Amino acid sequence: MENKLRTLYTLQLIDNNLDEIEDMKGDLPGEVRKLEENIAALQEQLSLLEETMRGAFSLRNNADSEIISLREKIEKYKSQQFQVRNNKEYDALTREMDQAAETIARLEKEMSALENKATIARTDIETGKKELEESQAQLEEKKAELAEVSKNTEEEELKFKHEREKVVVRIAKADLALYERIRKAKNGRAVVPIKRGSCGGCYTAVPPQKVHELKQNKRLYTCERCGRILVSTEIAETSTALV
Ligand SMILES: [Zn+2]
Numbered sequence: 001m002e003n004k005l006r007t008l009y010t011l012q013l014i015d016n017n018l019d020e021i022e023d024m025k026g027d028l029p030g031e032v033r034k035l036e037e038n039i040a041a042l043q044e045q046l047s048l049l050e051e052t053m054r055g056a057f058s059l060r061n062n063a064d065s066e067i068i069s070l071r072e073k074i075e076k077y078k079s080q081q082f083q084v085r086n087n088k089e090y091d092a093l094t095r096e097m098d099q100a101a102e103t104i105a106r107l108e109k110e111m112s113a114l115e116n117k118a119t120i121a122r123t124d125i126e127t128g129k130k131e132l133e134e135s136q137a138q139l140e141e142k143k144a145e146l147a148e149v150s151k152n153t154e155e156e157e158l159k160f161k162h163e164r165e166k167v168v169v170r171i172a173k174a175d176l177a178l179y180e181r182i183r184k185a186k187n188g189r190a191v192v193p194i195k196r197g198s199c200g201g202c203y204t205a206v207p208p209q210k211v212h213e214l215k216q217n218k219r220l221y222t223c224e225r226c227g228r229i230l231v232s233t234e235i236a237e238t239s240t241a242l243v
Pocket of ligand 1: 199200201202203204223224225226227228
């Protein structure tokens, strides 16, 4: 039992060190991730806008060529009207010309709408590209900061992670699960020593009888108030994060 308590406390010490390293990195990993997500979303948005712009310009060009060919047709009909032999043929050509003129009017309206759509997309693309450049610059900056912090802490982090692996294999699954559960609920601190007769986590006084039993390191006790695992001062004083 004493070994079990000691091992759990050792794990806590290792995790305290790892937590401290994470604190030094601050929110940098989160900021980097957020910027990367933003950039991906912006790129997606830009490619959609470019598609919209290209599509609108291409439809506008199609309408433009159609108008040109309709105008040519109208000219052809006009010259044909001089050669017709009767009114019926003349009227038929007039109808064709009217129809072509109507189509031209419709296409011109469409062209102007497409032009508008493409222009709006182009403005949005320009704005989006600026935003993208800014985000990319920010990302580079944050990445460099993170790399700097990581470089300084990497060795320590690896050392503690390695120690953690060595310690974890010595802990029963149920105990480890209990540890992780309390750790998660109690801001990282699952195992605390008794300090002057009180829980080292929430500072609630521990009954003298329990303090006495705790000193013998024979049972796993948890604090009645905060639920953290309690260990004796002796275990706390003789344990170290490096085993
Ligand atoms: Zn407590």
